[in-house]
Amino acid sequence: MTFYDDDHEAFRESVRTFVDREVRPDLDDWDRDGLIPRDVWRTAAKVGILGLRIPEQYGGAGVSDYRFRCVVQEELARVGAASLASGMSINDDVVVGYLTRFGTEEQQSTWLPSMASGDVVAxxxxxxxxxxxxxxxxxxxxxxxxxxxxxxxxxxxxxxxxxxxxxxxxxxxxxxxxxxxxxxxxxxxxxxxxxxxxxxxxxxxxxxxxxxxxxxxxxxxxxxxxxxxxRGFHHLTNQLPLERLSIAWRALVAAEAAFAWTVEYTKERTAFGSRVIDFQNSRFRLAELSTELDVTRAFLERAVQRYLDGDLDATTGAKAKWWCTELQQRVVNACLQLHGGYGYMSEYPIARAFIDARVQTLVGGTTEIMKEIIGRDIAG
Structure with missing residues (x-):
């Protein structure tokens, strides 16, 4: 059974078009300015990428299937747009969740329509x-x-x-x-x-x-x-599993993107008369990374399905968050090494991925806090 169906793949085409037209060409400018223009949010809303979970009566898509958000994250990761992915996650995976789950009718009608249109960032x-x-x-x-x-x-x-x-x-x-x-x-x-x-x-x-x-x-x-x-602790606890699942998914797809860039680079780059990928060390390292990514995706897809079934608990969210973000560190670091000196050059996407990845083991609760949550659950 595949994780995505035809509807998800059709949606992917829209997201990919948006990313290639509105995101990829401007990444360097956004980094320089330290800000993503609001027009990007509005355009994302117009093409149906923003506010997926917002109910239709408030201008959103009313989509409860989190796999559509997974598609958005994959396509942003494909071009290394981690900053936009992070902002959209706070907007769509976190704040929208609090408003739809705990907000009054007045709060929802005041904020959700403008969030759905991209006019309000939360x-x-x-x-x-x-x-x-x-x-x-x-x-x-x-x-x-x-x-x-x-x-x-x-x-x-x-x-x-x-x-x-x-x-x-x-x-x-x-x-x-x-x-x-x-x-x-x-x-x-x-x-x-x-x-x-x-x-x-x-x-x-x-x-x-x-x-x-x-x-x-x-x-x-x-x-x-x-x-x-x-009841703030209760409300936070209720929403944290999805927040951590969102961080975990961003980590996995960013690592997968870095791996894909590196495979292509090692096929094209030569050293000592051979392609870099033709050296046994390169192939063994890529084999290790590929296996870790495949095993992790299987676990994370299962976690997403548990969320869709209403069965994602705090411990599984913590496991997903710490494992995937630490995996991201290992994969991106190894991929930069396989790029050699060019991996340190900012013009290569692996360089941006390397510095963008570091925060992932800190946000949403550090790796150590995730292990404490898991350990307490084991200890009963």
């Missing part, structure tokens, strides 16, 4: 300076004031933080049995008291804007609360 703000992935160490607070909320604090490492129009913010809203309680809030970036810090300089993903955000005693209406008060 981000999610959880990580904080000094706390990182430790949600219980969060210091951003939201305090009730009558029918309103007073939000104060700061966040860092926020994907699309410099360009986003709306942010889902996690904040402490109380304590229970000595433990902090979190709640989620939908925060328009036009709200008084909201500010963006510097656009953060990163090792890779140069076109993907990442920023610090600050909330200076912002007054939010009661309608800004997303989901239930004090």
């Amino acid at each position: 981000s999610i703000a959880m990580s904080e300076p000094g706390a990182g992935s430790d949600m219980r160490g969060m210091r951003t607070t939201a305090v009730r004031e009558g029918d309103s909320w007073r939000l104060a604090g700061s966040k860092t490492f926020i994907t699309s933080g410099y360009s986003s129009d709306v942010v889902i913010v996690a904040a402490r809203t109380g304590t229970k049995e000595g433990r902090p309680q979190l709640s989620l809030f939908v925060v328009p970036t036009t709200t008084a008291g909201f500010s963006r810090g510097r656009k953060l300089g990163k090792i890779g993903l140069h076109a993907q804007d990442t920023a610090e955000l600050a909330f200076d005693d912002m007054l939010l209406p009661s309608t800004a609360l997303l989901g239930e008060e004090g």
Whole structure:
């Protein structure tokens, strides 16, 4: 049984046309500018690539089959567009999920149509300076004031933080049995008291804007609360398996793309009178990488199917995330080595893939945190 059917492959043709026309030619410009133009998002929306999960009544495609998102990720990886892939994942796999699962009718009707059209880019703000992935160490607070909320604090490492129009913010809203309680809030970036810090300089993903955000005693209406008060941990736990599956899939397809570039390069490049691929060491290394990729794809396709069946648990999401992102590091590093000195030249896609890959073992929870989640499950 194949993972994709005819509908997915027909969709792939549309995505490939969009990527070749609207993405591939401008990758260097986006890296230089540190930003992806909003017109790219709007064009993606017009051709049906953005907002796949958004219900039709809000202008989206209303598609629950995650394999269509997998196709988008594969085609972006094919040209090395990791920055756009990352931003779209936050938009479509994360924020849309929170709004459709926990949002009120008012919240959904306010934000989902503009997200579906590409006019609004969203981000999610959880990580904080000094706390990182430790949600219980969060210091951003939201305090009730009558029918309103007073939000104060700061966040860092926020994907699309410099360009986003709306942010889902996690904040402490109380304590229970000595433990902090979190709640989620939908925060328009036009709200008084909201500010963006510097656009953060990163090792890779140069076109993907990442920023610090600050909330200076912002007054939010009661309608800004997303989901239930004090249930933020539960809401986050509910959505994290898909977020980590999304990161895992991006990692796998990026590694597969790097492998494909490298096979072609080693067939064309010669050394000591022979093609690089004709050396036994090259063939053995490629054989190892090919096998690891095939085995990993089988596992990850099964994980996607579990998600489609409503059976993707946190432990499987953690396994997928740590394994695939660490695999991406190994594969991309090995592929750069097979390119020799040219692999270090920025004009070759493997060079961009190398620097873009490094963050993958950090975002969405580090490899060490993933292993802790898995280990706790094993220990019962």
